Amino acid sequence: MAHLQIQGLSHSFGERLILRNLSLSIASGESVALLGPNGSGKSTLLRLIAGLLTPTEGSIIIGGSGAAAGRPDVGIAFQDPRLLPWRTVLRNVTLPLEIAGEDERGAREAAAAALRRVAADLLHDRRPAEISGGERGRVALARALVRAPSLLLLDEPFAALDAITRARLDDELPELTAGAATLLVTHDVAEALLVADRVLLLDPVGSISVEVPGLRSLPPAHRRSALLSADGAARQSRLYEALAAVDHA
């Protein structure tokens, strides 16, 4: 039974059609990467699933009920970390729980656990301005994970980071998000293959055209080398060719 089930989804902003008749399902615990050129509607799709936008047509079912903003079982990390600069790292991560009305002690414990999970537990009392870009990305991920969501939506969460930091987070991401169904939006082919079980390509008219299996199920130490093996290279070139094709379409 799919955890996330999208059927016949279309969305337009005014006259402009962003997504057309898109169908997609993600099983519990499965990780899917959605690849597509800029403007193909990747971020719009995530906002629709998160309930931040209402689709023009079609249905989105998460764990048996419709999409709605603020569902505690859905976590989202945006392209920029969006940490509140006046709050400490710990209090940025307790924020979702404070809004949900949980008591302070429980919220602090859950936030500390989420920060430990993303290896950012030495940062509790720092302000966002006092930590590095990579650390801010980890903290934003901890905030998305703190309510233990069963569906995690990641909108190029590491796009603004330097290549080395990004590679490291890509290596860790499958373990950090283990247990949750994950939909990652990216335009980086290698990143998509490394962190996902399946890589889907969103074409410019907003429907899914190509599907390639990812490398997430491999042990962490073997993923990078698998990416460079003959099979990994073949998967990459299939995706690059498909991307080039949709770019010229």
Place this chain on the structure above:
Amino acid sequence: MRRFLRLSPLLLAAMLISIWEVGVRVAAVPTFILPTPSAILVRFAAAWADGTMVRHLVPTVIEVTIGGFIGGGAGLALGIVLGLSGAARRVVSPYLVAAQSTPILALGPVLVLWFGPGLAAKIAVCALITLFPVAIATLVAIRDVEPGTIELMSSLGASRWQSLRYARLPGARAGIFAGARVAATLAVVGAIVGEWLGGSAGLGILLNLARGSLFDTPLLFADLLQIAILGMSAYALVLWMERVTSRSTA
């Protein structure tokens, strides 16, 4: 060098006061035109010693405090409502701008007509003069919070009130206090001018007395010094409030 820069405002003041003191003595300027700084200080101390200053300071402090808090509070509330609601903003903003370009002080006689010559009219002038800078600063700061932050709050299921409490108000804090700093010094101006419209005690009344019936120019300057100290204290109070609220939002 840094120590010098920190002390330089004091050094500048000392230099200007010395020039003033020496200049007035050398040129033999009559005291009723421009007293020496030392004569002003002596008169300042005397006015405190004989109770004159306290008698006139207390009503002004009351007007500034009550008027400032009423005007600041109302400005904050108005600014929040207008910052949150585009519809309210479109309806009310033109009037806000029109009201701010009307010199509030010119409304003084009307306020005296309505509230009488007592404390109430002066509090009303103070409240009105502080309301607009706080309201406009709050409106802009609340309205201009990062759209990404507001989207984050929606994604976390925050209500309008929670969004205000957790994101908009703390994010707008610096902007609101910038307005409040302007308002603090304006409140003192409002009180002084309010007192000129009538009454029996207040630093504004004392200015008129010292210039008019008492013809005591050193007292006039001592009063100006007291007004400056009051203005700086009001400003310092706002700075302190800013610091305290910054700790509580951490």
